[in-house]
Amino acid sequence: MQYERFKLQRSLPFWDLVGLIDPVGIVRAVDLGCGTGELTASAAVRLGVSEMVGVDRSPSMLAAARAFVSDVVSVEAGDIAEWTSAGDRDLVLANASLQWVGDHPAVLRRWTAALRPGGQIAVQVPANADHPSHLASAHVATLEPFVSAFDDGPPPDPVEVNVLKVEEYTAVLHDLGFAEPHVRLQVYPHVLPSSNSVVEWTKGTSLTRFFAALPDELHEPFVEAYRSELLARIGDREPYLFAFKRILMWGTSTGGVD
Numbered sequence: 001m002q003y004e005r006f007k008l009q010r011s012l013p014f015w016d017l018v019g020l021i022d023p024v025g026i027v028r029a030v031d032l033g034c035g036t037g038e039l040t041a042s043a044a045v046r047l048g049v050s051e052m053v054g055v056d057r058s059p060s061m062l063a064a065a066r067a068f069v070s071d072v073v074s075v076e077a078g079d080i081a082e083w084t085s086a087g088d089r090d091l092v093l094a095n096a097s098l099q100w101v102g103d104h105p106a107v108l109r110r111w112t113a114a115l116r117p118g119g120q121i122a123v124q125v126p127a128n129a130d131h132p133s134h135l136a137s138a139h140v141a142t143l144e145p146f147v148s149a150f151d152d153g154p155p156p157d158p159v160e161v162n163v164l165k166v167e168e169y170t171a172v173l174h175d176l177g178f179a180e181p182h183v184r185l186q187v188y189p190h191v192l193p194s195s196n197s198v199v200e201w202t203k204g205t206s207l208t209r210f211f212a213a214l215p216d217e218l219h220e221p222f223v224e225a226y227r228s229e230l231l232a233r234i235g236d237r238e239p240y241l242f243a244f245k246r247i248l249m250w251g252t253s254t255g256g257v258d
């Protein structure tokens with residue numbers, strides 16, 4: 001899986017996020033957008049959780065995650081945009097998944113409603129929509145032959161459209177009853193072998209939305225047009241410092257959200 005190629009770099013923010021969680025007394029936890037489940041299972045061990053449910057909508061991710069099912073870990077198909085529960089969870093965890101859905105205040109309200117009073121929320125989202133790796137693909141999507149091949153125009157960047165500012169997340173969490181939410185922007189300095197490595201990274205992440213909307217024969221031409229546009233913007237460097245901005249947020253619920 002292309003997505004798996006940079007899993008070491010991707011795991012760094014996950015463990016920073018888990019590090020924010022108070023591990024005392026977490027019985028029932030959920031990992032929303034659990035992906036391949038490897039980190040879900042590791043977090044369950046690290047936090048001493050009794051019941052960890054991984055939720056994802058991707059059949060291939062769920063198939064991979066089933067390898068980690070145990071007495072503690074289970075997986076379920078579901079849409080994290082709509083997911084909620086009846087105030088019975090001690091932890092709602094979501095690493096690098098919330099950016100795929102819209103209306104974060106409403107989604108975070110539903111996730112908060114799943115928490116018992118004193119339950120914790122821990123969420124990480126990328127915040128790099130202004131990086132050349134995103135701007136270059138958005139630009140290439142406006143060029144021929146690609147632009148005419150999209151049924152409904154170039155697919156928008158979910159990070160740009162959906163991800164809020166740090167201060168907005170702080171206000172949303174505070175309004176949802178997290179008395180002192182911890183919200184921070186962190187830059188992860190991923191040193192990649194070369195500028196070209198960014199293409200390998202985005203092929204498993206932000207470019208997938210273009211692949212889903214383009215016919216197969218335009219996938220490789222799109223990647224090559226993207227490569228030229230990206231290298232024109234960031235230079236052809238070895239190594240390349242991929243400075244990746246992410247937002248981490250954590251809080252303890254005081255309860256009371258329906």
Ligand SMILES: C[S@@+](CC[C@H](N)C(=O)[O-])C[C@H]1O[C@@H](n2cnc3c(N)ncnc32)[C@H](O)[C@@H]1O
Binds near residue numbers: 014032033055078
């Ligand atoms: C970047 S991966 C992160 C996976 C995992 N949390 C990790 O840290 O490795 C995002 C995951 O969110 C899932 N996802 C995106 N939108 C979703 C939705 N609306 N409902 C359920 N899962 C979703 C994707 O299928 C994918 O597995």
